[in-house]
Amino acid sequence: MTTKNKPNRLFTEKSPYLLQHAHNPVEWFPWGEEAFDKAKRENKPIFLSVGYSTCHWCHVMAHESFEDQTVANMLNKDFISIKVDREERPDVDHIYMAVCQAMTGQGGWPLTVFLTPEKKPFFAGTYFPRSRKYNRAGMVEIIAQLAGKWKEDPDRIREAADQVITETTSRLLENHSVGVMSEETIHEAFRMYESNFDAENGGFGSSPKFPTSHNLSFLLRYYQKTGNARALEIVEKTLDSMHRGGMFDHIGFGFSRYSVDEKWLVPHFEKMLYDNALLIMTYIEAFQVTGKAKYAEVAEQIINYVLRDMTDEGGAFYSAEDADSEGVEGKFYVWTPDEVEDVLGIDEGDLYSELYDVTESGNFEGHNIPNLIGTTMESVARRKQIPLDELKQRIEAARVKLFAHREQRIHPGKDDKILTAWNGLMIAALSKAARALDKPAYAEAAAKAAEFLLRELRREDGRLLARYRDGEAAFLGYVDDYAFLVWGLIELYEATFELRYLREAVQLNAEMLRLFGDEEKGGLFFYGSDAEQLLTRPKEIYDGAMPSGNGAAALNLLRLSRLTYDAKLSQAAEVQLQAFAGAVASYPPGHALTLAALDFAYGEASEIVIAGDPAKPETQHMLRTVQRQYLPNALLILHPPGPAGEEVRKLIPLVQDKLPLGGQATAYVCQNFACQAPTQNLEELENLSSKH
Structure with a gap:
């Protein structure tokens, strides 16, 4: 400028x-x-x-x-x-x-x-x-x-x-159309996703293509619920295609906002925190469902990018990185064969360029966006007669050198403001990854961000604020700020079992209902009753690039009601689902997170209580047995002995009579307010929990 x-x-x-x-x-x-x-x-x-x-x-x-x-x-x-x-x-x-x-x-x-x-x-x-x-x-x-x-x-x-x-x-x-949703709405959503699926390239529809990973997360739920293999095929094809394409930064990691073409080759180069948070969650879920390490690897690469480039010294996360540098879109990210060769030498440069489609003619305005759309490590290893493990090591060494060279370029601009809503999504993502991958460092990063938000983005009266930058917190929080932060705090509790995060979630959720709730028609307004009143006061239920605050709130209400046995929260969740039933039924694929809440409400939600001393290995083994599984409708609770257990019982009445039998860690699996016989056997726990 x-x-x-x-x-x-x-x-x-x-x-x-x-x-x-x-x-x-x-x-x-x-x-x-x-x-x-x-x-x-x-x-x-x-x-x-x-x-x-x-x-x-x-x-x-x-x-x-x-x-x-x-x-x-x-x-x-x-x-x-x-x-x-x-x-x-x-x-x-x-x-x-x-x-x-x-x-x-x-x-x-x-x-x-x-x-x-x-x-x-x-x-x-x-x-x-x-x-x-x-x-x-x-x-x-x-x-x-x-x-x-x-x-x-x-x-x-x-x-x-x-x-x-x-x-x-x-x-x-139009969003506000009261009615009653049924499980048929979930099946109709799947049929519409399937009909809009691009079987050749992955994703939905034609260009431009957005990741909209919450749609893929819904399809993973649907696969688990119905066993419909087509739902999993759609998810895997899309996740694989997005990662192979140029929308993924193969040198520095992280995903761009969307692809301008149907093949995922040419991105709109800006990187948004919310996209990467949502994609971490979906790749982690795909890993849990399939057991395929490649999905965990992609999730960890995104996390690597976020913790390296998008994290404030206070622990919170920045908003975005620009598409442009030096006034040119994508200049920071593209390469010529000569540049690659200068960095890597002739042999390694040729190898890298062959694998990642770096050619003299280029694939983007005379330059090259590294991608794997037309090739794979396996095919190049066969063609070059190089052992696959050796090729992977050489390509990783090349990537590190190219990254170091790229770091010397003029970087795109970084929007370093801290947004409560987007940070809430990243806290949720890191917490999910910490559980599934047994990586406590991810939970520590999530906790540091949560502490920052709870300290710096709340007024003395407890009112949540939306933005922090350069020492200033400002703007009364919107429904997304509350809903996404509550979501993150619930996930963080299940990653750390620090009861404080669940307490904060309950408190913020109550404040959200007070400030944003519509007592007459149900649902949550976008901005609070104490905020500047604009021309009208809308409610958003449609899931666009980000899921809606109302969809997230519905799922939060259901989870918190099951944890705390608060009938008012259960009733609020029912009202929330009814308030938008007409809009959801009119186009189910546009409301993936609300459908997830519907599945939680009318499906087979469960609670899994592990009673035992968290310092003991057998308790940790039980926790990890559950955490590595894909259990979208299950809530995991730790009931420790001593004073800590008393605090848990005050907030989560369900654990009242669930104690470690014989002083040994014991698991209780409950569904629809009825519990199975307790077990101390890990294999039995895995079988019990996987059914719920």
Whole structure:
């Protein structure tokens, strides 16, 4: 971004995205009363621009228009310009994105909306070039036309804006369709996933392709529930294809946000924390279901990336890495054969290039994205007559050298703000990995992040906040912040059996219901009753790139109700599922996490209590026997002896009469509030738990 201009009002903000625009000649305001008061006082419409720091087309529009003096002069003369980071204010983004979709039939970022001084929208779109091109109207002509129309007849524009609000509100309320879901909804979801599956390339539909790993997690549940092998085939084909493609960073690890083609070759190079958290979970689950080490390896590679590049010194996790470096998308990640040869030498360079599709012609704008789409380690080992283990060692040595060389390049920008919701997902992911792989270090990393959030992102009154950066926590937490953090804390309890995390989950869950609950119609609003009240108060149930807060909350409510025997939570979960039943039934594949909650509610959920001293090997063996299994509808509880056990009994009444028999670690497997005979035999425990 240009720095020759004097700073505007964004200069004092913490958001990396807003700071990118702090020296634009546009006289930007952050979202707030100062901007709205000025708009009303001067009777000027508002130009609202919403984006995020790692958004490629946001960068393009900023360079073309917001750094351009002509565009800036036009905006400064006739509009009040407001810049919003969608990751700090997802409530604002959510509502005006719905406006854009209602008015144009599509959405995306940058989001461009023109508002009346009362915040009512009358024109919307996404990326606009400075002047007309790509068959798109240009900013110069749009600004001139809208400024002229406002001066001619502002009342007419206000009337049109009222109609837009009516239509948008109607669209937002479509999510809320009360009914009753049944297990048939789960089967219908599978049929629709199957019909949309790309059998050749993996994934669903055509390009662009997003990982949407929560859909794959649902299919793993479905496989376990029904034994339908097709569900597992879809998951494995997709996970394998994504990992082989260029969307996975084969040199530094981690996944990009999506693939622009159907083969997963060319990514949109930005890396988002939430994608990588969700993918860790799904690869771990695939490992648990299949026992195939390759899925555990991918999960650990993602974790390696997150702990190396995306972790704050305080233990929390950064938000994203940009697609661009030096103003060029993907420049940091691509290679030529000569570059590879310079780093590795001729023999090793040729070997690496043959395996990873690095050619003179290139596979991306004359350069190469390393990928395994057309080849495998096994095929190259056979062709080169190299033992497979030797080839793997040589390729790993090559990767380490290429990574070290790549580190000397100019890195893409990093959005180092800490978002509560996304951190909650990563805490959940690391906790799952710690259990399944018996890696306590992952649980330690999750615990460190949880402690950071609970310490730095809560006010003294306990209210959760959404964003932390540069020593400042701000913005009242949204439903996703509460739901995803509660999810993470439940998973962290099952990884560490530290009762404090479960207590915090119960407390935050109660606060979530109080702040976001709709007592009249059920479900949870996106922003709290104590927050700024916008044009409307939406509820989100659709699972997009991330699962919805309402879906996560439904599953949390069910798990906490079973742990604490709190009938109110069970009832709240039932209301939660009923509140959105119509929307879910209308398109089941768009609601994977809600379907997981439905499966938990109406399936065969169970509790597994291990009573024993956690310091003793037999207790640890029992815990690990359960933890390595894929048991999505089971809750694992440790009931230790002594004062610690008393604390557990206060919070989890189920364990009251479940004691170590004869002083030896003992397992109790319970389903539908009835328990099997206790066992001290590991093989019997594995058989018992695997049935639940």
